[in-house]
Amino acid sequence: MLTALVAVATPLAAHATPPVPAEPGATVLRIVEFTDAPGARALSSTMDGLDASAAQRGLYVEEVRRYDTLFPGMAVSVDAVRAGELASLPGVSAVYEVDTYAPPTSDTLPPLPKQAETTRDNVTVTDLTGVPKAHRDGATGEGVTVGIIDSGVAYDHPALGGGNFPNAKVTGGYDVVDGDADPYDSPSAASGHGTHVAGIIAGDGPDMVGVAKDATIHAYRVFGDARPTTDDVILEALERAVEDGVDVVNLSLGQAQSNVRQDALLPRALDAVAAHGVVPVVAIGNGFAGPFKAGSPGVAGNAITVGSVYSTQYAYQAFTTGDGTKVPFNTFSTGPAAPSSGTVSILDGGQVCAPAAPGAFTGKWVLSSAGSYPCTPTNLVANVTAGGALGVLYFDGSEWADPDAIPTANFWGVAGEIPAVAISQNQARAIRAELAAGKEASATWGSYWGIEVADEFKGLPDASSSWGPSHELDYKPDLVAPGGYVFSAIPPGDGYYGVKSGTSMAAPHVSGAVAVLLAERGTMTSAQVRDLLQSTARPTALSGDPGAGLHQVAQQGAGLIDLPAALAASTTVSPAKLPLGELEGRALSRTVVLTNASRHATTYHVSAQDALGAAPPYTAEYLTVKADARVEVSKDRVTVPPRKSVKVTITVRQPRGAVDGTIFGGWVTFTPKRDHKGHPIRVSYMGIAGDWHKVSAINPTFTEINSTLDNPALRPAYFSFGKNEPLTITDPAASAWLMLSHGFPTLRELRMEVLDSSGRVVATPVRETWVIRNSGAGTGMDFYEWNTTLADGTAAPDGVYRLRLVFDKILATGEPETWTSPEITVAR
Numbered sequence: 001m002l003t004a005l006v007a008v009a010t011p012l013a014a015h016a017t018p019p020v021p022a023e024p025g026a027t028v029l030r031i032v033e034f035t036d037a038p039g040a041r042a043l044s045s046t047m048d049g050l051d052a053s054a055a056q057r058g059l060y061v062e063e064v065r066r067y068d069t070l071f072p073g074m075a076v077s078v079d080a081v082r083a084g085e086l087a088s089l090p091g092v093s094a095v096y097e098v099d100t101y102a103p104p105t106s107d108t109l110p111p112l113p114k115q116a117e118t119t120r121d122n123v124t125v126t127d128l129t130g131v132p133k134a135h136r137d138g139a140t141g142e143g144v145t146v147g148i149i150d151s152g153v154a155y156d157h158p159a160l161g162g163g164n165f166p167n168a169k170v171t172g173g174y175d176v177v178d179g180d181a182d183p184y185d186s187p188s189a190a191s192g193h194g195t196h197v198a199g200i201i202a203g204d205g206p207d208m209v210g211v212a213k214d215a216t217i218h219a220y221r222v223f224g225d226a227r228p229t230t231d232d233v234i235l236e237a238l239e240r241a242v243e244d245g246v247d248v249v250n251l252s253l254g255q256a257q258s259n260v261r262q263d264a265l266l267p268r269a270l271d272a273v274a275a276h277g278v279v280p281v282v283a284i285g286n287g288f289a290g291p292f293k294a295g296s297p298g299v300a301g302n303a304i305t306v307g308s309v310y311s312t313q314y315a316y317q318a319f320t321t322g323d324g325t326k327v328p329f330n331t332f333s334t335g336p337a338a339p340s341s342g343t344v345s346i347l348d349g350g351q352v353c354a355p356a357a358p359g360a361f362t363g364k365w366v367l368s369s370a371g372s373y374p375c376t377p378t379n380l381v382a383n384v385t386a387g388g389a390l391g392v393l394y395f396d397g398s399e400w401a402d403p404d405a406i407p408t409a410n411f412w413g414v415a416g417e418i419p420a421v422a423i424s425q426n427q428a429r430a431i432r433a434e435l436a437a438g439k440e441a442s443a444t445w446g447s448y449w450g451i452e453v454a455d456e457f458k459g460l461p462d463a464s465s466s467w468g469p470s471h472e473l474d475y476k477p478d479l480v481a482p483g484g485y486v487f488s489a490i491p492p493g494d495g496y497y498g499v500k501s502g503t504s505m506a507a508p509h510v511s512g513a514v515a516v517l518l519a520e521r522g523t524m525t526s527a528q529v530r531d532l533l534q535s536t537a538r539p540t541a542l543s544g545d546p547g548a549g550l551h552q553v554a555q556q557g558a559g560l561i562d563l564p565a566a567l568a569a570s571t572t573v574s575p576a577k578l579p580l581g582e583l584e585g586r587a588l589s590r591t592v593v594l595t596n597a598s599r600h601a602t603t604y605h606v607s608a609q610d611a612l613g614a615a616p617p618y619t620a621e622y623l624t625v626k627a628d629a630r631v632e633v634s635k636d637r638v639t640v641p642p643r644k645s646v647k648v649t650i651t652v653r654q655p656r657g658a659v660d661g662t663i664f665g666g667w668v669t670f671t672p673k674r675d676h677k678g679h680p681i682r683v684s685y686m687g688i689a690g691d692w693h694k695v696s697a698i699n700p701t702f703t704e705i706n707s708t709l710d711n712p713a714l715r716p717a718y719f720s721f722g723k724n725e726p727l728t729i730t731d732p733a734a735s736a737w738l739m740l741s742h743g744f745p746t747l748r749e750l751r752m753e754v755l756d757s758s759g760r761v762v763a764t765p766v767r768e769t770w771v772i773r774n775s776g777a778g779t780g781m782d783f784y785e786w787n788t789t790l791a792d793g794t795a796a797p798d799g800v801y802r803l804r805l806v807f808d809k810i811l812a813t814g815e816p817e818t819w820t821s822p823e824i825t826v827a828r
Contacts, residue, residue, distance in 0.1 A: 025080075025081075026079075026080040026081075027060070027062075027077045027078060027079060027080055028077070028078060028080045028083050028097075029064065029075060029076070029077055029078075029098045029230065029232060030075070030076055030078055030083055030086055030095055030096065030097065030098065031073055031074070031075050031076075031095070031096040031098060031231060031232055031235070031265060032050065032073055032074050032075075032076055032086055032089075032092055032094075032095055032096075033071060033072065033073040033092070033093050033094040033095070033096070033265075034046050034047070034072040034073060034074075034091050034092060034093060035072075035091055035092075035093045036072060044068075046072075046090075046091040047063075047066060047072075047074055049090065049091065050063075050074065050076070050089060050091070050092075051063065053089045053090050054086075054089060057085065059078070059079060059082055059085055059086075060078065060079040060082075061076050061077070061078050061079075061086070062076060062077040062078075063075075063076055064076055064077055064232060065232050065233075065235070065236050067235055067236070067239055068239075069239040069242050069243055069276070070235065070238060070239055070242065070269045070272040070273065070276075071268070071269065071272060075098070075231075075232035075235075083095075096231070096264075096265045097259075098230045098231045098232055099230065099231050099255060099258055099259055099264075099266070099296070100228050100229070100230050100255070101228055101229050101230065101234070101253050101254065101255050102228045102255065103151070103190030103193070103223050103227075103228055103229075104150075104151075104190050104193045104223075104252060104253055104502070104504050118313060118315050118448035118449070118450045119448065120206075120207060120208060120209065120446075120448075121135065121209060123207075123208055123315050123448050123450075123487050124199065124200060124203065124208045124209065124210060124486065124487050124488050125200075125209065125210065125211050125482075125509070125512075126311050126312050126482050127312065128309070128311070128312060128459045128482050128560065129481060129482065129509065129513070129560065129561050129562060129563050130562055130563045130564040130565070131211050131512075131513075131563055133563075133564050134516060134563045134564055134567060135209070135213065137564070137567075139516050139519070139520050139563075139567055140212060140213050140214035140215075140516065140519070141202065141211070141212025141213065141214050141215035141512065141515035141516045141518075141519045142214035142215070142519055143214075143215075143519050144212065144215045144216075144247045144248065144515040144516075144518050144519045145171065145172075145215065145216045145217070145218060145245070145246045145247050145248075146201050146202060146212070146215055146216075146217055146218070146246060146247065146248045146249070146250060146511055146512070146515050147173075147217075147218045147220060147241035147244070147246035147248065147249040147250065147278075148173075148194055148197055148198055148201065148217060148218070148219050148220065148249075148250050148508075149220045149222055149234060149237045149238065149241065149249060149250065149251050149253070150190070150193055150194030150197055150198075150219075150220075150221070150222065150223065150250075150251075150252060150253065151185050151190035151191060151192070151193045151194035151195075151221060151222075151223040152173075152175065152183045152184050152185035152186065152194045152195075152219055152221035152223075153170050153173070153183060153184070153185055153194050153195050153198045153217060153219035154184060154185045154192075154195040154489070154490070154491035154492060154493075155167055155169070155170040155184065155219070156184075156492060157195060157199075157205070157489050157491065157492060157496065158205045158206065158207075158337055158496075159199055159203040159204060159205025159206075159207065159208055159209075159210075159489045160195070160198055160199065160202075160203060160205075160217070160489060165182060165183070165184065168216075169202065169204070169216060169217060170183075170198070170216070170217045170218075170219055171216045171217065171218065172218040172219075172244055173217075173218045173219035173220050173221070174220055174221070174237075174240055175221040176220055176221060176222050176233050176236050176237045176240065177221055177222050177223065177224040177229060177233050178221070178224060183219035183220060183221040184221075185219075185221070185491050186225065187225060187493070190223040191491065191494060192490040192491050192494045192498065192500075193223075193252070193500070193504065194219065194221070194223075195488075195489050195490050195491050196486075196488045196489060196490055196498070196500050196504075196505065197250060197252050197488075197504065197505070197507075197508040198210075198217055198219065198489065198508075199488035199489030199490075200486060200488050200505060200508040200509055200512065201215065201217065201250060201508040201509075201511050201512040201515070202214075202215040202216065202217050202512060202515070203488065203489050205340075205489075206340035206341070206446075207317060207337075207340050207446075207496075207497060208487065208488065208489065208497070210488075210508075210512055211508075211509055211511075211512025211513055211515070211516065211563075212511075212512040212513075212515035212516050212519070214519075215512070215515040215516075215519070218241060218244055218246050220237035220240060220241060222234055222237050222253075229253070231265055231266055234251075234253075234266060234269075234297075235265075235266070235269055238269055238270070238273055241273075241278065242273060242276045242278055246278060247278065247279065247515065247518055248278065248279045248280075248281060248511050248514050248515055248518070249273060249278055249279070249280050249281070249511075250281050250282075250507055250508050250511040251270075251280065251281070251282045251283065251297065251507070252282075252283045252503070252504035252505070252507045252508060253283070253504070254282065254283060254284070254285045254295030254296055254297060254298050255285075255295055255296060256285055256287065256289075256293055256294070256295040256296070256466065256772065257772055258770070258772065259296060259770065260294065260295065260296040260299060260470075260471060260746070260772060261296070261299065261470075261471060261472070261746070261770065262299050262300065262301050262470060262472055262474065264296060264297075266296060266297040266300075267296055267297045267299050267300035267301070267303075268300075269297070270282065270297050270300035270302065270303045271300055271301055271302040271303075273303075274302035274303065274525070274526035274527075275302070277523075277525070278526075279304065279514050279518075279524075279525075279526045279529050280300065280302070280303040280304065280526065281303065281304045281306060281507050281508075281510050281511040281514060282297055282298040282300065282303045282304070282305050282306065282507060283295070283298060283305075283306055283502070283503035283504050283506065283507040284298040284305050284306060284307050284465065284466045284468070284476060284477040284503050285298060285466040285503060286308075286464045286465065286466060286502045286503055286504075287464065287466050287776060288463060288464055288620045288776070288777060289466065289467070289619065289620055289776030289777065290467060290614070290617070290618055290619045290620045290621070290622040290776070291467045291468070291469075291554055291614050291618050291622055291663055291745075292467065292468070292469065292471060292618050292745035292746075292773070293466045293467050293776065294466055294467065294468045294469070294470055294471075294476045294477070295466060298466075298476065298477070299470040299471070299472075299474070299476055301474060302526055302527065303526070304478050304479070304510060304514070304526065304529065304530045304533070305468075305476045305477045305478045305557075306477055306478065306479060306480065306481055306483075306503060306506045306507040306509075306510045307461065307462075307465040307466070307477040307479070307480040307483075307503055307506060307555060307556060307557060308461070308462040308464070308465040308480060308481070308482070308483025308484055308501075308502060308503045308505065308506040309459050309460055309461050309462055309465075309480045309481065309482055309483065309484065309506070309540065309543075309556075309560055310453050310457045310458055310459065310460060310461075310462050310482075310484035310485065310543075311453065311458075311459075311482040311483070311484050311485045311486055312450075312452065312453060312458055312459070312482075313450030313451055313452045313453060313485065314450060314451040314453070314485040314487075314499055315448050315449070315450040315451075315485075315487040315499065316328030316329065316330070316406065316448065316449050316450070316487075316499075317329060317330075317331070317338060317447075317448060317449075317497055318447045318448050318449035319338075319421075319443040319444060319445050319446075319447065320443070320444045320447050321431065321434075321441065321442065321443060321444075322434075322440065322441060322442045323434075325427075325430070326447055326448075326449040327423055327427045327431075327443070327449070328406055328423070328424075328427075328448075328449035329393075329406065329421035329422060329423050330406055330407060330408055330409040330421065330422045330495055330498075331409060331419065331420070331421050331422075331495045331496045331497065332377070332378075332381065332392075332394070332409045332411060332416060332419070332420040332421065332422065332495065333409060333410045333411060333492070333493050333494050333495045334378050334381070334411055334412075334413060334414070334415050334416050334420075334493075335381065335415065335416030335417070335418060335419055335420050336416070336417075336418065336419045337419060337492065337496045338391075338419050338421050338445065338496070339391075339419065339445040339446075340445055340446050341445055341446045342444070342445055342446075343442050343443065343444040343445075344364070344365045344390060344391070344442065344443050344445075345363070345364050345365065345440065345441070345442055346364065346365050346366075346367055346393065346431060346435070346441040346442060346443055347361060347364040347365070347366055347367065347435070348366075348367050348368075348431075348432055348435045348436075349361065349366035349367060349368040349384060349387075349389075350368060351368060351369060351370070351371050351375060351380075351397075352366070352368050352380055352383045352384050352387075353370075353371050353374075353375035353379075353380070353383065354383060355382070355383045355386035355387075356383055356384060356386050356387025356388075356389075357386075357387060358386065358387065358388060359387065359388050360387035360388065361384060361387035361388050361389035362387070362388035362389075363388070363390060364389055364390060365389065365390055365391045365392065365393055365443060366384045366387075366389045366391070366392050366393065367393045367395070367428060367431055367432060367435075367441075368380055368384060368392060368393070368394060369394065369395050369396065369397030369428070370394070370396075370397075376411070376413055377394055377409075377411045377413070377420075377422075378411050378412070378413025378414050378416065379413060379414065380392065380394065381394075381414075381416040381418065381420045382414055382416065382417075384418075385416070385417050385418050389418060390418060391418050391419045391420060391421070392416075392418065392419075392420035392421070393420075393421060393423055393428065393431070393443070394407070394409075394420055394421065394422045394423070395407070395422065395423050395424065395425050395427070395428035396422075396425060397425065397428075401425055402425075403424065403425040403426045403429075404424050404425075404426055405424060405425075406422060406423060406424050407422035408422070408495070409421070409422040409495050410494060410495060448487075453484070453485065455546075456543075456544055456545065456546055457484075457543060457544060459482075459540065459560060460540050460541060460542070460543035460544070460546065460551065461480060461540060461543045461551050461555050461556050462483060462484040462501070462502075462503075462543070463543065463544075464484075464501075464502065465477075465480070465483065465502075465503055465506070465555060466503065466555075467552075467554050467555045467614075468554050468555070468557075468686070469554060469579070469663070469686055469688075471745045471746040471810055472810070472811070473579065473581040473582060473688060473692070473811070474579050475553075475557070475577045475578070475579035475684075475685075475686045476557070477555070477556075477557040478530055478533075478534060478557045478558060478577065479510070479533055479534055479537050479556075479557040479558045479559060479560070479561055480506060480540070480556045480557060480559065480560050480561075481506040481507075481509035481510050481513070481560065481561050482505070482506060482509055483501060483502055483503050483504070483505040483506030483507075483509070484501045484502075484505075485499055485501050486499065486500060486501065486505040486509075487499050488500070488505070509561075510533070510561060513533065513561055513563050513566070514529055514533075516563060516567070517529060517532065517533075517563075517566060517567065520567055521567070527574075527575075528572075528574070530576070530577075531572060531573065531574045531575060531576040532566050532569060532572055532576075533558075533561050533566055534557070534558035534559075534576035534577055534682075534684065535558075535569070535572065535573045535576040535681040535682055535683065536561075536562050536565035536566040536569055536679060536681060536682075537557075537558040537559035537560055537561050537562060537682070538559045538560050538562050539551070539556070539558075539559040539560075539609065539611070539667055539682075539684075540556050540559055540560050542612060542624070548612065548624075549610075549611070549612045549626070550609060550610070550611040550612060550666075551611065551612065552611055552612050552613065552614050552624070552663065552665065553611045553663075553664075553665025553666065553684055553685070553686045554614055554663045554665065554686060556611075557577075557684070558576065558577060558667075558682065558684040559667075559682075559684070562679075565679040568678075568679065569678070569679065569681065570596065570597050570598040570602070570677075570678060571594055571595065571596045571597070571598070571602055571604075571640055571670075571678060571681060572594070572595050572597070572681070573592050573593065573594050573595075573670070573681050573682075573683055574592065574593050574595070575590075575592060575683075576592075576681075576682070576683055576684070577683070577684050577685070577686075578590045578592075578650065578652070578683060578684070578685035578686070579685075579686055579687075580652055580685055580686065580687030580688075581687065581688065582687075582688045582690075582691070582692045582811075583652075583653075583654040583687050583688065583689060583690070584690060584691050585654065585690065586653075586654075587651055587652065587653045588651070588652055588687070589649055589650065589651040589652075590649070590650050590651075590652075590685075591647055591648070591649050591650075592647070592648050592650060592683050593645050593646070593647055593648075594638060594640050594645065594646050594647075594648060594670065594681075595640070595644075595645040596640035596641065596642055596643065596644060596645070597643065598642055598643075599642045599643070600642055600676075600677075601639055601640065601641050601642055602639070602640050602672055602673075602676050602677075602678055603637065603638070603639040603640075603672070603673045603676055604637070604638045604639075604640070604670035604671060604672055604673070604681075605636070605637055605670075605671045605673065606633045606635060606636050606637065606638060606648075606668065606669070606670055606671075607668075607669050607671065608631040608633070608666060608667065608668050608669070609666055609667045609669060610627065610628040610629060610664075610665075610666040611627075611664070611665045611666050611667075612624055612625065612626065612627065613625045613626065613627025613655065613658065613662050613663055613664040613665075613689075614662065614663045615627075615658070615659050615661070615662040615663075616659070616660075616661045616662070616695050616743075617695075617699060617700050617701050617743055617775075617778070618661075618695070618743055618744070618745060618773065618775075619699060619701040619743060619775050619776065619777065619778040620701075620776065620777045620778055621701045621704070621705075621778050625658070625662065626655075627655040627658055627662055627663075627664035627689070628655050628664075628666075629652050629653060629654060629655050629664055629665075629666055629685075629687070630652070630653040630654075630655075630656075631650065631651070631652050631653075631666065631668060632650075632651040633648060633649070633650055633651075633668060634648055634649040634650075634651075635648055638670060650668055650683065650685070652685055652687065654687065654689040654690065655689055658689035658690060659689070659690065660689065660690035660691045660692065660694040660695060661688060661689070661690065661691075661692050661694065661695035662688070662689040662690070663686065663687075663688055663689075664686070664687055664688075664689055665684065665685055665686040665687065666684070666685060667682045667683065667684045667685075668682065668683045668684075668685075669681075669682045670682070670683075692811075693809050693811075693812045693814070695743075695744060696743070696744070696817065697742050697743065697744040697747065697807035697809065697817050698711060698712065698740075698741075698742060698743065698819060699711065699741040699742055699743030699773070699775035699778065700743070701741075701743070701775060701778030701779070702741035702775065702778060702779055702781065704778070705778055705779055706721075706779065708722075709721050709722060709723070710722070710723050710724035711739070711740065711741045711781070712724065712738055712739060712740045712741075712805065712819055712821070713725075713738070713739045714726070714727055714736065714737070714738060714803065714821040714822050714824070715727075715736075715737045715738070715739055715783075716734070716736070716737065717735075717737060718737055718783050718785070719783060720737065720739075721739065724821070724822060725822060726822040726823045726824070726825070727822070727823075727824045727825070728824075728825040728827060729788060729824065729825070729826050729827070729828070730827055730828055731828070732788075732795070732828050734788070735785045735786060735787045735788065736785070736786045736788065736803065736824050737783050737784065737785055737786075738752060738783065738784045738786075738803055738805070738821065739781055739782075739783050740774075740781060740782055740783075740784065740805065741774060741775045741778075741779070741780055741781040741782075742771070742773055742774060742775065742807070743773050743775045744773060744807065744809050745772070745773055745810065746770065746771065746772055746773070746809070746810040747768075747770070747771040747807055747808055747809055747810065748769065748770065748808045748809065748810050748812075749767065749768065749769050749771075749806070749808040750766065750767075750768045750771045750805070750806070750807060750808070751764055751766060751767050751768075751805070751806040751808075752764070752765055752766035752767075752784050752786070752803055752804070752805055752806075753803070753804045753806060754786055754790075754796075754801055754802075754803060754804075755801060755802045755803070755804055755820070756799065756800075756801055757799055757800045757801070761804075762790050762791060762796070762801075763786070763789065763790050763791045763796075764791065765784070765785065765786045765787070766784045766785075786803060786824075788826055795828075796826055797826070798826050798827050798828060799825075799826055800823050800824070800825055800826075801823070801824045801825075801826060802820050802821050802822070802823060802824065803820070803821040803824065804818055804819070804820045804821070805818060805819045805820075806818050807819075
């Protein structure tokens, strides 16, 4: 490779006056992949030669980042107009546009009002996946390091080591986005997200514990202040994590708008992470968009991709009053953390809008509300501090405040020297009434108050959790974990603790579980870990209607992880998931291997369970249907000898009567005989009934919701909605427009062709590749323009034309689907 580079460069170097790269008017970021070079020195020479080769052509290129661990490449800034020339430079094998990833968000539906019991041991990890039991058994992730690629980690949090960086919990990391050694979760659009993730994985403090509470963390900050991140930054973070020797890497990030393919750059990088012996765990994404909306890089084939289930409660920290009432609170972001234990006396201070006299509040917690400026909440705390108080119970006493709402306590102002917490107006009134009656009031710290999730949703898939399969029909997500309403750490500047929701919270639960498994069972590959977690997971019932059947595999994967079962498993199965793809009426057979690591033979009874299916359309309006596959197993009873393996063949036929494109799935379960120890182990499968490509690219949900509109529709102007009708153009400056809501998961190419009256293609004004459906909720659309010019740029002669849409679907081999508009009469 180096020889070829020199051979090309030498004649160019002989020019007396090589071109000088002109400063570009605009630049774009591109990632360049090089042909594998024989050794680090040769690769470095190839990278160094890129600038020189570009300069010989007068092409402006500026190096931004280098990659040499996961793949040989560089991120470069290049002249936007000439970016396409990068692909022809010596040693370059591929050039990638850079995708953008928005700062993570984490909100779902509000909880339902019903009080729940909560403790430090389950407030974050819940009892849904058995983590408290694993902790009681001594499985805590000790000796394992998890890399977190996110907004950074607030390492000064009491549950994350406290103090400076590095510390005993956050032992390493890097701020990749700003290029410095401090990965603190500073204020940004994603502020608190990485800290919340870290708490779920490995938090260990007086008020909460994470899944792998004795694991350590490396924090890699990729979200900068108030701005999104990009592929080049995430790639560098992944390389650093691998080079730093982490055991697991968590990515609670993604996007579902472009390059959501397994051969795209970031999914390939995660596959390389797995090949280096690091287990990648990724959130599948959030969106009420129905099937085929998995995010990238969650589609990576060798990653463990995680969806979300609702937790058991929406939890708050609380103190308990003398009569046993639990009072939930939020901690002021401008001061120390609230106490975790002990009992204090409460005094009603009224409005303290001036510094209190020394000794006025000595040894007390003061109940008080703020007033108008300058009597702000933070100034109130300072005024109470002057009187010697231990802390402040603040409430919003204004008449327009919701009396049951707990103030967020994210106040601006002076930093407090004493802790302050915000409680609801009604709780404050109750305490004030006790004091007014001459009774003593006290607060005992260290309890929790929770709003319980309704039984028909608890531990079941979150509606916002994105669906698989991948656009290549691979099985995604792999499994689910608690992600809806998760209590965890947030930066002290945001209030210490808070509740967030989404697959961003589910992925770190699994990352923590992986850390525990690695600590207890030793070194395993990513595939082995995934097989173990999937085979011991528990299928969940249909969210919102548990009595209707088992939830679709395309959203829950193999089911909800069961950490104690995974830890105890003596028999494993590989593979634990079967992506069947498009069946088209065929029977497909797959072989799985059961391996018994124990010293005793185990006999299993074999059975099959069907999940519900999802029929098109591929929008939020998908149809939940009964979709029972016909499953045959080569053995209905399997005995696996000690230290031996047994092969079993599973044959699946698609459900009878299923419409083309219906996604179905289920489980083959191996249940140990009653007198044999062990948990059931399962192999799950996912497939597509019939001919997937018969599903129309034209989204039917759009017109079902908008019954007065057509889709597609020929229209006279941009963002003009209505019927699909013939159009006459007399103004030379006017255009014809097509409105389209398309619903097939991915198109290799979408073309809009212009046909003359004889049916000949005279222009192709739209040609887009790898187009993701724009119909999530069912009403998304785009407008495509024909400006009445021909392919050569000249004006189209007066006459009759039509616009034809051509939908080239991913994986399709036959003729593409087309749609042709009514007539367009050009009469200028």
